[in-house]
Amino acid sequence: MSDCFQGAGIAFDLDGTLVDTAPDLVRALNAVVAEDGLQGVALADVRIMVGRGARVLIERAYSAQDRRLDPDIVDTKVQRFIDVYKAGIANLSSPFPRCIETLDFLAGKGARLSVCTNKPSVLADALLDALGMTHRFERVIGPDRTSAKKPDAAHFWSAVGDAGPNLALIGDSITDSACAKAAGIPCVILTHGYSEIPHQALGADAVLDSFESLPDKLAELWQGRS
Structure with missing residues (x-):
């Protein structure tokens, strides 16, 4: 061999x-959505969506709680997610x-x-x-x-x-x-x-x-x- x-x-x-990496990705996602009063997303739900990227994770989190995410601020949310994620990228x-x-x-x-x-x-x-x-x-x-x-x-x-x-x-x-x-x-x-x-x-x-x-x-x- x-x-x-x-x-x-x-x-x-x-x-x-x-x-x-899913635990740190859900950590960052929940930090971002909590700023708008949304409930945290379950780790199991994030695991199946990791490959779709940060934008999809954020959009789905808002959609699942019947909250409208203004298209004009999506990029800002994505950058916020990246900043939070990178700051503790291997914490979990x-x-x-x-x-x-x-x-x-x-x-x-x-x-x-x-x-x-x-x-x-x-x-x-x-x-x-x-x-x-x-x-x-x-x-x-x-x-x-x-x-x-x-x-x-x-x-x-x-x-x-x-x-x-x-x-x-x-x-x-x-x-x-x-x-x-x-x-x-x-x-x-x-x-x-x-x-x-x-x-x-x-x-x-x-x-x-x-x-x-x-x-x-x-x-x-x-x-x-x-």
């Missing part, structure tokens, strides 16, 4: 794949179980790891720095560091650079599976992540319940494509 990882390019989504967030051990195992076998996320790069950098994870990745590519964001294949190629020939995208949502399909590379979905669609219905090459199974599954997928 070891040889297949040498030089392999493995790109990871961030929110819901590497790190459970943590890598998913076995994430760090798996990253270190893959790197130890010669794999080249990167982050391919639709989270703004400044926030991705801040989160990974706060969690002490930055050094594990050759590149951290947010949408502002590439020509097109996921599900466009260009985002994946920006993340993996010249790694290969074995390649894969590890994620948790339809955005990740669609990006992998566009790039013509295997996709592994982790069920601990955030998706409004059942993970088994995302069309990925594999669906796993934990990081622990990832190395063996990647070796299997690459063998099947060789």
Whole structure:
């Protein structure tokens, strides 16, 4: 199995794949909506919407409580959300179980790891720095560091650079599976992540319940494509 990882390019989504960021996202969201007297949003409700971005989170929070959000102040609310979130970006967030051990195992076998996320790069950098994870990745590519964001294949190629020939995208949502399909590379979905669609219905090459199974599954997928 070891040889297949040498030089392999493995790109990871961030929110819901590497790190459970939903608790800090709901912290920031509830701080923003509370300023207008709204009730807090449940963590479970935020988890399925994380991939849609801050604007959707805020708009849905207001809509769910039958409150009209003036379009003229949406941008202000989004910026307020980002400011609150960034100020405590890793207060409640943590890598998913076995994430760090798996990253270190893959790197130890010669794999080249990167982050391919639709989270703004400044926030991705801040989160990974706060969690002490930055050094594990050759590149951290947010949408502002590439020509097109996921599900466009260009985002994946920006993340993996010249790694290969074995390649894969590890994620948790339809955005990740669609990006992998566009790039013509295997996709592994982790069920601990955030998706409004059942993970088994995302069309990925594999669906796993934990990081622990990832190395063996990647070796299997690459063998099947060789």
